[in-house]
Amino acid sequence: MPRGNRVSGTYKPDIRAGRLPAEEYAEHFADHVPPLTAGQAVLEASRCLYCFDAPCTQACPTRIDVPSFIRRIAEDNVRGAAATILESNPLGGFCARDCPTEVLCEQVCVRTAQQGRPVAIGRLQRFAVDALLASPHTQLFTRAPASGRQVAVVGAGPAGLACAHALARAGHEVALFDAKPKPGGLNEYGVATYKTAGGYAQREVEWLLGIGGITLRCGWVLADAEQLAALRRQYAAVFLGLGLADTHRLGVAGETLAGVHDAVEFISMLRQAPDPACVPVGRRVLVIGGGMTAVDAAVQAKLLGAQRVDIVYRRGPQQMPASQHEQDLARMRGVRILHWLAPMEVLGEDGSVRAVRFARQRLAAGRLEATGEEETLEADMVLKAIGQRLGNPLLSECGFALRDGRIAVDQAGRTSIAGVWAGGDCIAEGQDLTVDAVAQGLRAARDIDHQLRSGRAPRNE
């Protein structure tokens, strides 16, 4: 079991930008999975057995017809392959980059049992969509005749974008609002830099808006019940794809010391930086948490030149929410993962973090309990990655029924308020993945379209 050093009293906090030579940044933050060439794609596609009742399709939350699109790649019909993908998932290009395929489609691929490795579904999907976006005619779909109905979509993350695109295709006019200066939600502000190199999030948004019929307004915040009431009066339907705007706190002394940051904010700063070389990072970084955000923050801190990065998780390896693949990636990049340590206090000097004191944990009758042992790990920077939450007082103010602290919806994505649908991370459903948010945005769009066409939704003022 790795042990941390006691605080010696001689170590000076060291947080700074530009730790690496300029050329190393470009290398570190390039695509971590290189795209397939046309030849590699055709060869990989030829490994697919085009299974009947394909398990890979069943494992995809958006039910992409995987064997069909792979067959089209094998037949050199790349545009057709992209059409098959985007028909089911209009954010198929982004999902090809950030989906944990190792626990979704590729986990169940029958080639794994036969040849020890699955067909590279994610990389093939990316190949097809990238080829479409690089072609002169990128739009594949035409809009249905105008319905004369208008829908408001609040939140331009994966859930809102998918919903808006499907509604526009169905002939409705969509007003898409977002609080942030740029659309994309966590695709733009959260997902790791090396999964979405080259400004892909905005390229995809551009393609999505290219369908027409969607008016995007950024810097617009849904902040009170009166605004929601106004949207309900003005639009035939309202979709909320608000994500999770708030994060959990450690709830220990010293949490407000300089050098203690939210991991999502740290990643967002990196994603928005014109150059990773200008993002400050500590020499010794502790990331507290055990999920995908913890892994992404830790790996990126290492890529920025931090000398030592530890992920510290209060439970054991079996309980870590980050997949084995993500954990392996972190270790490969030189990140240590320490288990069974719960933070007790952030220790500081002159207002800055110097170390974190942890209590060792164990499982007793299925519950965590402190063993009585303590460990102190030095740090100049602490990144908190212990989960996000809705944290939006507007929702209780408006009277939404909530479940597990998120918006409760029925099987069609309808909330407890008439004329208001919701999807993505803000609802109590799914695994909080991009692809889940897309699936839930599309589900709501189908139901809204059905309601508008059947005349059950009220006409707007």
Ligand SMILES: Cc1cc2nc3c(=O)[nH]c(=O)nc-3n(C[C@H](O)[C@H](O)[C@H](O)COP(=O)(O)OP(=O)(O)OC[C@H]3O[C@@H](n4cnc5c(N)ncnc54)[C@H](O)[C@@H]3O)c2cc1C
């Ligand atoms: C650091 C990090 C890394 C991740 N990495 C991956 C990954 O590799 N793979 C994966 O599948 N998933 C990953 N996820 C999860 C994935 O990003 C989310 O599940 C997905 O983005 C949820 O989409 P969404 O549309 O529900 O919410 P979001 O993407 O959060 O978008 C919500 C949008 O709503 C806007 N908004 C919020 N409140 C308001 C308001 N009151 N008024 C107006 N606009 C508002 C926000 O500005 C935002 O643009 C990651 C998450 C994090 C935090």
Ligand code: SF4
């Ligand atoms: S399970 Fe594998 S082999 Fe079968 S259709 Fe899907 S990708 Fe092809």
